[in-house]
Amino acid sequence: MVSERGLLIVLSGPSGVGKGTVRKALFSQPDINLQYSISVTTRKPREGEVDGVDYFFKTREEFEQMIRENKLLEWAEYVGNYYGTPIDYVEKTLQEGKDVFLEIEVQGALQVRKVFPEGLFIFLAPPSLSELRKRIEMRGTESEELIRDRLRAAREELEMMDAYDYVVENDRVELACERIKAIVMAEHCRRERVACRYKKMLEVE
Numbered sequence: 108m109v110s111e112r113g114l115l116i117v118l119s120g121p122s123g124v125g126k127g128t129v130r131k132a133l134f135s136q137p138d139i140n141l142q143y144s145i146s147v148t149t150r151k152p153r154e155g156e157v158d159g160v161d162y163f164f165k166t167r168e169e170f171e172q173m174i175r176e177n178k179l180l181e182w183a184e185y186v187g188n189y190y191g192t193p194i195d196y197v198e199k200t201l202q203e204g205k206d207v208f209l210e211i212e213v214q215g216a217l218q219v220r221k222v223f224p225e226g227l228f229i230f231l232a233p234p235s236l237s238e239l240r241k242r243i244e245m246r247g248t249e250s251e252e253l254i255r256d257r258l259r260a261a262r263e264e265l266e267m268m269d270a271y272d273y274v275v276e277n278d279r280v281e282l283a284c285e286r287i288k289a290i291v292m293a294e295h296c297r298r299e300r301v302a303c304r305y306k307k308m309l310e311v312e
């Protein structure tokens with residue numbers, strides 16, 4: 108049967124590359140028709156972050172209970188904190204035919220790939236490692252030690268970019284947004300063509 112489920116779009120990449128910045132810029136555009144899946148984390152809120160908007164902030168016990176109850180599509184322990192994607196929201200929204208957008212780190216994206224191989228996986232890449240370091244440092248939200256940990260993780264994460272469908276360079280936020288929009292649009296066209304061919308094939312039989 109031809110599926111009319113929404114498309115699952117996963118934006119991933121190393122810490123500090125600009126995933127959050129690009130995602131916010133994308134969602135601020137009036138013509139965008141994507142549903143953002145809010146993650147659960149045990150990390151403490153940064154200044155200005157709001158529970159239920161930026162993340163659902165939980166204790167480690169609450170998070171571990173969600174793992175036990177299979178409430179997460181994927182989860183990862185990243186630099187000392189848990190992060191995960193609530194499965195109910197993703198399933199319900201895709202079922203309604205809407206596109207769901209996840210912004211998650213690399214281990215989690217690879218888990219999602221196993222469950223949703225038909226998803227669209229986009230790796231956001233920095234122009235260079237030195238620019239990545241500069242961005243994490245300039246953000247000023249982590250201690251020296253955490254910046255070091257995140258940069259160490261980034262080197263391993265960059266090696267995983269071949270596992271994605273597309274690599275988008277985040278040189279300039281507006282350009283990265285346009286590239287992502289073009290990829291999503293092309294993927295919809297491709298799926299419609301496949302669905303159309305499938306329908307015609309059924310008509311002939």
Ligand SMILES: Nc1ncnc2c1ncn2[C@@H]1O[C@H](COP(=O)(O)OP(=O)(O)OP(=O)(O)O)[C@@H](O)[C@H]1O
Pocket residue numbers: 120121122123124125126127128129242243245246277278279280
């Ligand atoms: N294209 C860009 N050019 C210059 N600076 C950028 C660009 N994109 C993002 N930044 C800056 O880089 C810093 C990190 O961006 P952001 O917090 O969005 O990264 P992230 O990938 O979401 O990080 P994390 O995974 O740690 O949450 C921010 O200070 C942001 O303003």
Ligand SMILES: Nc1nc2c(ncn2[C@@H]2O[C@H](COP(=O)(O)O)[C@@H](O)[C@H]2O)c(=O)[nH]1
Pocket residue numbers: 120121122126146147150181182183185190191192210211212213214215216
């Ligand atoms: N595997 C998952 N990773 C997630 C999720 N939500 C966010 N993230 C990623 O974690 C790191 C650190 O985030 P920060 O807000 O502490 O800077 C970053 O790469 C996020 O994209 C998730 O649900 N699952």
